[in-house]
Amino acid sequence: MxxxxxxxxxxxxxxxxxxxxxxxxxxxxxxxxxxxxxxxxxxxxxxxxxxxxxxxxxxxxxxxxxxxxxxxxxxxxxxxxxxxxxxxxxxxxxxxxxxxxxxxxxxxxxxxxxxxxxxxxxxxxxxxxxxxxxxxxxxxxxxxxxxxxxxxxxxxxxxxxxxxxxxxxxxxxxxxxxxxxxxxxxxxxxxxxxxxxxxxxxxxxxxxxxxxxxxxxxxxxxxxxxRSIDLGIRHLNDSSDLSRFYVMRNRGLVGQYLRVHGRFNRVGFALGTALTAAKELFRLVGVEKTLRGSGRLLAGWRESRAILAATDFEPMPPLEGKN
CATH class of the missing domain: 3.90.550.60 (Spore Coat Polysaccharide Biosynthesis Protein SpsA; Chain A)
Incomplete structure (x- = not known):
């Protein structure tokens, strides 16, 4: 180089x-x-x-x-x-x-x-x-x-x-x-x-x-x-139960990062969480032709609520000045 x-x-x-x-x-x-x-x-x-x-x-x-x-x-x-x-x-x-x-x-x-x-x-x-x-x-x-x-x-x-x-x-x-x-x-x-x-x-x-x-x-x-489905504005690929769990569970972390930066809106975030769940359910039905795995979405959502409720969340710290 x-x-x-x-x-x-x-x-x-x-x-x-x-x-x-x-x-x-x-x-x-x-x-x-x-x-x-x-x-x-x-x-x-x-x-x-x-x-x-x-x-x-x-x-x-x-x-x-x-x-x-x-x-x-x-x-x-x-x-x-x-x-x-x-x-x-x-x-x-x-x-x-x-x-x-x-x-x-x-x-x-x-x-x-x-x-x-x-x-x-x-x-x-x-x-x-x-x-x-x-x-x-x-x-x-x-x-x-x-x-x-x-x-x-x-x-x-x-x-x-x-x-x-x-x-x-x-x-x-x-x-x-x-x-x-x-x-x-x-x-x-x-x-x-x-x-x-x-x-x-x-x-x-x-x-x-x-x-x-x-x-x-x-x-x-x-x-x-x-496996995927073409929605015109994007493609949806197949997924896994592990991914389904974390895509919902990590909504809690997404919300915490929005709070850190002063961008969290409770109503908007709830709507975004509903959109996330709807997208994953559509992925299950449209791509994987099943509803098996929907339970992992629910389990992830439940865990996300506990993460979002935590009052001691700290983001990853910057590394400026560190070697």
């Missing part, structure tokens, strides 16, 4: 029991040109052959014409995507990263992605690139977080019709690129989310201080096929 604003570019991956997908992702990282300055793989206590995949990649990356350090960060227990990214960002900062490209294990990188990011890295501290879906078409992602509802709303139309950049106010840890300045000012991703809403709220907090830019550069391929 060149010096200045573009140096010390690290890829940060969170993985759990998807060794085959992880192997494909690491293969795609080895093919990146220009190459990253380091790769951090947070292993969320996987029980498959993830460790051997990381060890093999470490040896292979060390033998490249331009060696790339691979740092395996092993967690003692599964802390979810939120905990994994929190640990990964913390480790990247400790390793001297200036840029952190965050991604799940079930994507692959477009070979020229880092170069495509380059011009935007000179202008912004928080960038989200575009993704191809598993079939090779553009994956729909264009949202803005509505603070009255505490809910991300899809943006209609082609946001790149007149410009190659679109200012959003949410994050997506499936490909979000963060400069250390943005991360230190907001703090680490909050591991209490475990799964769901963590990147939305993280991006929103960043957007309160500096631009979060969605750019017209395809940088990732989604590798895992999912």
């Amino acid at each position: 060149s010096l200045g604003r573009r140096e010390q570019f690290f890829v940060v991956i969170t993985t759990f029991n998807r060794a085959d997908y992880l192997a494909d992702l690491l293969d795609s990282i080895a093919a990146l040109s220009p190459a990253p300055d380091g790769v951090i793989v947070v292993n969320n206590a996987s029980t498959d052959n993830t460790v051997s995949v990381i060890e093999s990649a470490t040896e292979r990356f060390a033998a490249l014409a331009t060696p790339i350090p691979v740092i395996a960060h092993q967690l003692a227990e599964n802390s979810g995507g939120a905990g994994g990214f929190s640990a990964g960002v913390e480790r990247a900062l400790a390793e001297g990263a200036q840029w952190m490209w965050l991604m799940d294990d079930d994507v692959t990188c477009v070979p020229g992605a880092i170069g495509a990011f380059g011009p935007w890295m000179d202008k912004y501290d928080a960038i989200v690139g575009r993704r191809y879906d598993a079939e090779g078409g553009p994956f729909f992602w264009q949202n803005n977080f509505n603070t009255f509802l505490g809910f991300p709303l899809p943006v209609h139309g082609d946001v790149f019709a007149t410009s190659n950049e679109f200012a959003t106010n949410v994050g997506c840890f499936e490909g979000m690129l963060l400069h250390t300045d943005a991360t230190r000012s907001v703090g680490l991703p909050d591991p209490r989310f475990f799964l769901n809403w963590d990147d939305t709220i993280y991006g929103w907090q960043v957007s309160l201080q500096r631009p979060v830019m969605y750019v017209n550069e395809f940088v990732l391929h989604k590798a895992r096929s999912q």
